[in-house]
Amino acid sequence: MGVPEKENIDLKAEPGSSPQVYEDVPTAPSNVNDAALVRKIDLHVMPMLFTIYLVAFLDRVNISNALTMSMPKDLDLYGDRANVALLVFYIPYILFEIPSNIVMKKLKPHFWLSGCIVAFGIVMLGQAFVKNYAGLIACRFFLGLAECGIFPGSFYLISFWYKRTEAQKRFTMYWSSVIFAGAFGGLLASAIAKMDGLRGLENWRWIFLLEGIASILVGIAAFFFCADFPQQASWLSEDEKAAVVAKTRNYEEAEARVTKSDLMESFRDLKLYVAALMYFTIVVPIYAFSYFAPTIIKALGYGTIQTQLHSVPPFAAALGLSILVAYFSDRLDIRFPFILLGDILIIIGLAIMLTMHGPRHFSAEYLGICFITMGAFSAGAVIVCWVLMNMQGHKERSIGSGFVIGVGNAGGILAVFCFTKDDAPLYKRGYWILMGITLVGTALAVLYFLLVARERRRQLRSEGKKDDEKILSF
Structure with a gap:
């Protein structure tokens, strides 16, 4: 796929993608087979990133499985202490x-991401041997610090x-690691639950120990x-590198320095704040x-092992829907x-x-759990893709992705207090919080679309071109 040598305007960008004009940009070499190149990229980029976040998210949420075992009693997690331990991570x-x-x-990503996940594993090993509430709080804090760069x-x-x-x-392929972690975590926890007392360790400690080593x-x-x-990328030829840069239109060098003015320019964009809040509402x-x-x-009446096994199907259903959505969205x-x-x-559930x-x-209640999980995880992957693909270059994406995902992940703070012991077993307060958040998120998605569609319309008209009806409709 080539681009004009003298001028390239991204006329088919999604609303809000801020088309830019580049002078003397490289064209994609004609001797590069695009389909073969995509397959090569898939093999080199996606599997490792998928695995990294699979273990990272598994380690982040495995405490949910541990809390159904003897961990609350062993660490004296009375009242909202367990919720606070979840909160500290964020x-x-x-x-x-x-x-x-x-x-x-x-x-460079290979150095930074590998360092983050090794640090995360080391802290997870420490969490396996905590003796009290204070130790758990310290471990959760350092887990959050170690994982901040991965997602x-x-x-x-x-x-x-x-x-x-x-x-x-590809975004969904990576995102599905979160869903796999939710499903696999339940299966793994159901097996580890039988290890209680092995080598003098409680079963919940084995969860942190084994997953930390992994x-x-x-x-x-x-x-x-x-x-x-x-x-x-050393595994690409110069022609292949040029082809990737040309088709993605990312001409800015990776070494380009982010300046204070770049930060100020990004934070003047209203869409950035709407996108961050929209992501926040799906993260909750x-x-x-x-x-x-x-x-x-477990509140439905299951024992420990049956609880872990029954936590798998909602995530499996979420994975299936996410794959379908990714296919039809592209x-x-x-x-x-x-x-x-x-x-x-989510609203129906x-x-x-x-x-x-x-x-x-x-x-019906179990179906509701499945609906909520399916809706949240499938929409989350689309939101991240929609927002990031509307950003240009290293500077905008490094700032924008960090801000949107950072603000969005603040939803985890609210999430950890949605379901508290005093609201069990019906958890009506938690469900009403999620209902309100989801309705706000729906309104924000509409607002984000209107903002980027308006911006796109203005850009097209300023260039003397007609409105792209597809863009304005979707």
Whole structure:
């Protein structure tokens, strides 16, 4: 796919993508097979990033499984202490996401991401041997600090390897690691629950111990196998590098320095704040159910092992829907309707959970859990792709992705207090919080679309071109 030699204006960018004009930009070499190049990129970029975040998210939420075992009793987690322990993780996680992206750009992704996951694994090993509430709080803080660069950094990196119509499938592939973690965590916890007393350790300690070791091993592998930015990839020929840069239209060098004026320019954009709040509203149900799905399911009357096993199907259903959404989103080249679909599923699921209770409605309640999980996880992947692909270059994406994901992940702070012991077993307060947040998120998605559509219309008219009806419709 070539671009004009003298002028390239991205006329098919999604609303709000801020088309730019580049002088004397390189064309894609004609001797590069694009399909073969995409397959090569997929093999080098996606598997390692998927594995990194699979173990990272698994380690982040495995405490939800531990809380259904003897951990609360062993560490004296009375009242809201467990919720506070979940909350502490997000303080460094949110504050350091933008700085982390800037550091990753400077140090290269393979070095920074591998270092983050090794540090995460080491802290996780420490969490396996905590003796009290204070030790748990300290471990959760350092876990947040170690993981702050992994999620925004990975999305930031992926956005430079694929053009817009290829992006959603790859974003979802990476995002699905979160869903796999939710499903696999339940299966793994059900097996580890039987290890209680092995070598004198409680079963919940074995969760942190085994998964911490796995994280360290993945981090070591990531140093050798994690991809860097296209211009830095040793496994690409010069022609292939030029082809990637040309088709993604990311001409800014990875070494370009982020300045104070770049920060100020980014933060003057209203769309950035709307995008961050929109992501915040989807993160709340995602984390609420990642952390508390086992607790909610246990309230339906299951024992420890059955609870872990029954936490798997909602995440499996979410994975299936996310894959379907990714396929049709890229094929139709639209994002907005699929976000609305996710919001609708969440609202239906919450309505079921609020109105149906007791043994007679067990199947309906379980369906409600599935709907909420499916809607939240499928919409979350689309939101991240929609927002990041509307950003240009290293500077805008390093700042924008860190800010949007950082603010969005603050939703985890609200999520950890949605389901508290004093609200059990019906958890009506939590469901009403999620209902309100989801309705706000739906309104923000509409607002974001209107803002970027208006901006796109102005850009087209200023260039003397007609409105692109597809863009304005979707």
